[in-house]
Amino acid sequence: MQQYVIYTRVSTEDQGRSGLGLEAQERDIAVFLDKFSEVPFEIIGEFRDVQSGSDADRPELAKALELVRRTGAELLVAKLDRLSRKVSFIATLMDDKRVKLRVAQMPQADKFQLHIYAALAEQERTFISERTKAALKAAKDRGVQLGGLRDKTMKRNEAIQTKANAEAERLIRIIGPLKASGQTLSAIAETLDTMLVPTSRGGRWTAKQVSRVLERVEAS
Structure with a gap:
């Protein structure tokens, strides 16, 4: 039987309390399980962190990964950025032969495709950050408060x-x-x-x- 360990993450305590962001993740995971998963399947654990994806110390993710390594289950996340926004973190995870990863929004993607997607997403975030800085600098140079x-x-x-x-x-x-x-x-x-x-x-x-x-x- 296919086994899954579900991991979700939201960025702030307010999101965690109100459910903002969680509902979408839970919906994507439910769609994956209903339409794309092998059957029968079993959810053997669910873990959730309420903090930034850039934080290295995420206790609930650590617990999820420990359970995955111990049981051979797949780690199931809604989106790759819920796991981490750092391509280096995702690359390290991909190299771990004891970790099987499944992303609900990309149900057919293999490890290589996920790695490429993570690298492109990080590159896009870097560009957006630099573009924002340039726009703010230009506004400041024009005397905008x-x-x-x-x-x-x-x-x-x-x-x-x-x-x-x-x-x-x-x-x-x-x-x-x-x-x-x-x-x-x-x-x-x-x-x-x-x-x-x-x-x-x-x-x-x-x-x-x-x-x-x-x-x-x-x-x-």
Whole structure:
């Protein structure tokens, strides 16, 4: 029987508490197990770190790898960057004959392909970092006050989030009972349009917009 050890990672404590990022990883892993895994299979362990992928000391990953080496199970991650953002770390792992790695988003990829992908991803991150630095330097040379702009942007984003949260709290008084009665998201959207309840932009409701209201309220 195929055995898996599942490893997930989020970058901050806030993400760990709210579930942001975890849901997507769990969904990708579920799709892999349902559509691409050998059957039957068994999950013999699940581990999760709440810290940056650049941190070398990740205790839960260490536990996952120990279990993989001891049992011969495959280490299953949603994306390669959940394992590490450092190509050197991934390369070292690839060389470990006791570690079998499977990436849900690339179900057919072998070790060589994963190594190449990790190297390309690291190169892209380096380029983006250098491009950002160059843009900030150019703005500074033009006399732009970078700190002030950042503060204004943060305040504007906070105001937008506060407004969106208040609107969601108002809408949930209508959407909540409809959802509790068993209506689908599409049916709720039609009901809101029938009631002439406007969206934030004044358009027609969609199932996705209803879903966003529910997700915002749950996360608040």
